[in-house]
Amino acid sequence: MFSAILVSVGRSAQNTRVSGVQAATPDAENGHFSPALLYAAAKLYYSEDATQAEVAAQLGTSRATVSRLLAEAKRQGIVRIEVVPPTGAEDGDLAERVAQAIGLTSVHLSLPLPAPAPGRTGVDVMGGTLAPVVARALAGAGLLPGDVLLVSSGRTVYEVAQFELTSLPGVLVVPTVGGNDQPEAWYQTNEITRLIADRVGGRPNYLFAPALPGPDLYRSLLNDPAIERIIRLWPHARAALMGVGAPPLLRSDIPQFVPTSSVSLRDSVGDVCSRFFDRDGAAVDFEGGDRLIAVELELLRHIPVGIAVAVGADKVESVIAGARGGYFNQLVTDPATALAIAERAEALPDSTPTGA
Numbered sequence: 001m002f003s004a005i006l007v008s009v010g011r012s013a014q015n016t017r018v019s020g021v022q023a024a025t026p027d028a029e030n031g032h033f034s035p036a037l038l039y040a041a042a043k044l045y046y047s048e049d050a051t052q053a054e055v056a057a058q059l060g061t062s063r064a065t066v067s068r069l070l071a072e073a074k075r076q077g078i079v080r081i082e083v084v085p086p087t088g089a090e091d092g093d094l095a096e097r098v099a100q101a102i103g104l105t106s107v108h109l110s111l112p113l114p115a116p117a118p119g120r121t122g123v124d125v126m127g128g129t130l131a132p133v134v135a136r137a138l139a140g141a142g143l144l145p146g147d148v149l150l151v152s153s154g155r156t157v158y159e160v161a162q163f164e165l166t167s168l169p170g171v172l173v174v175p176t177v178g179g180n181d182q183p184e185a186w187y188q189t190n191e192i193t194r195l196i197a198d199r200v201g202g203r204p205n206y207l208f209a210p211a212l213p214g215p216d217l218y219r220s221l222l223n224d225p226a227i228e229r230i231i232r233l234w235p236h237a238r239a240a241l242m243g244v245g246a247p248p249l250l251r252s253d254i255p256q257f258v259p260t261s262s263v264s265l266r267d268s269v270g271d272v273c274s275r276f277f278d279r280d281g282a283a284v285d286f287e288g289g290d291r292l293i294a295v296e297l298e299l300l301r302h303i304p305v306g307i308a309v310a311v312g313a314d315k316v317e318s319v320i321a322g323a324r325g326g327y328f329n330q331l332v333t334d335p336a337t338a339l340a341i342a343e344r345a346e347a348l349p350d351s352t353p354t355g356a
Contacts, residue, residue: 033072041069042079098331098338101345102323108133108332113311126311126334127159133332134241134309135166138200141239141305145170148236150295151189151196152176152273154243155253156309158186161195171202174233176242176273177294178211180255187255196241205230209293211274212257218291227293234295239305244322245271246314262286270318272300272308272327279317281325300327311337320345 037059044050044058045066052066059066073079095107110133116125143149149171151157173196175189185191190206197204207230209221221227247269248254255274259265268276268284275297276284283297300306306328310319319341322328333341 033069035076035078038069038073038076038078041066042073045070046079094335094338094342098333098342098345101342102320102331104323104331105329106137106331107338108137108330109338110332110334112336113334122312123155123159126156127162129334130156130309130311130332131160131163131165134160134307135164137307137330137332138168138239138241139166141307143168143171143238146172147238148172148174148233149196149200149202150174150176150234150237150240150242150303151193152240152242153179153187153189153192154245155186156243156311157241158192158195160309161192161199163199165196165199168200168202171200172205172233173197173200173202174205174230174237175207176234176240177292178207178209178213180211180257182256184253205233207293210257211255211294212288212292215291218293221293231293234299235302237303239307240295240300240303240328241307241309242272242300242328244308244310244315244318244328245274245276246312246318248276250314259286259288269321270315272297272322275300277321277325277327279321281321281323281327283325297325297327301325306330307332309333313337313340316340316344320348 041055041059044055045052050058052063052070055066055069056063059069061069070079074081095109098107099105110129113122113129114125116122138149141149149168151173153175173193175193177189179189180187189211190204190208193204193206196202207227209224209227210217213221222231245251245254248258248265248271249260249268254260258274264284264286265276267278269279270277274292274294276286277297278284307330308319308322308328309332311334315337319331319333319337323331
C-alpha cells in the first residue's frame with residue numbers, strides 16, 4: 001500500500017495570479033527566478049495538474065526551466081510536500097511492536113474505543129468496536145466444518161458476541177468452562193456459546209456442569225457421557241476465543257466460586273478460562289481448584305490459533321503474563337491498550353514467553 005503525498009502551494013509574497021505572470025526572462029533562464037514566477041509554475045503543476053510542457057507553454061519558457069522552477073519553489077518553501085501514511089499504517093507498526101514485545105504471532109487492533117455516553121463505561125461500548133476485528137481474526141484461523149472452536153465466558157467475549165462476526169459454517173463451538181449461578185449473562189458459558197455459534201453459523205455444544213462442583217458431584221459429573229463428550233473435544237480444538245481476566249484480587253466483578261481470600265491468588269495477575277497465572281505466566285492454583293471443570297492451561301498452549309480479546313489498563317499486566325505463559329498467540333485490542341502493553345513489556349527485564 002502506497003503512502004499519500006500532500007502538496008501545498010503557498011502564496012508568493014507578491015500574491016500574483018498565474019494569468020498575470022510574464023514569460024521567463026533571460027535572467028530567469030540563468031537561474032534568477034522571481035517569487036511570482038516560482039509560484040505560478042508551482043500552482044500550474046501541482047494545483048492544476050498541468051504537465052511540465054503545458055507549464056512551459058503558458059510561461060513562455062522551456063521544460064528544463066520549468067523543472068528548475070519547481071525545484072527552486074520547493075527549496076524556498078513555496079511548495080511543501082508531506083508524505084502521509086495510509087490509513088492503518090501507524091496501527092500496523094504498533095501491532096507489530098506489541099507482537100514483538102510479548103511474543104505473539106499477530107496482534108489485531110480495533111479503532112479507538114468510542115467515548116461512552118453518560119452513565120455508561122467503556123465496557124458497555126467496546127463490543128461493536130472489537131467485533132469486526134475479532135471477525136477478521138477468526139476468518140484468518142482457517143476453520144473448516146467439523147473443526148472445534150473453544151469460547152470462554154467473560155464480559156469482553158459476551159459483548160463481542162452481540163455483534164456480527166464471520167461465517168464459519170459447520171464449526172463446533174464449545175465452551176471452555178462450566179457455568180455458575182451468578183445472574184450476569186457474561187458468566188453463563190452456554191449462553192455465550194449459543195451467541196457465538198449464531199454469529200458464525202456454527203453448531204453449539206453445551207456444557208451442563210457448574211464450573212466448581214463439590215467433591216461428590218465432581219466425581220459423578222466426570223462420568224456423565226454428555227459432559228465427557230465436551231471435555232474430549234477440548235484437545236481437538238483448532239482455535240480458541242478467550243477473554244483475559246484482570247488480577248483477581250483487584251476485580252470488583254468475579255465468579256463467586258473463586259476464593260478471593262485464598263493466599264495463593266495474591267500471586268495471580270490474571271486468568272484465561274478461569275485458570276489463573278502469575279506474572280511469569282505460571283499456573284496459580286487455589287483451594288478446590290483441582291475440581292474446576294475448565295480447559296487446562298497446558299492444553300491452551302497447544303491450540304494452533306489462540307485469540308485473546310482484552311481492553312483496558314487493568315488488563316495490561318494480565319495480557320503480558322498470559323502471553324508469557326503461551327496461553328494464546330494472537331491478541332485483539334484497541335490502540336490505547338496496545339500502546340500501554342508495548343511500553344510496559346519493553347520496560348520489563350525479560351519479556352520472553354515461558355510457553356514458547
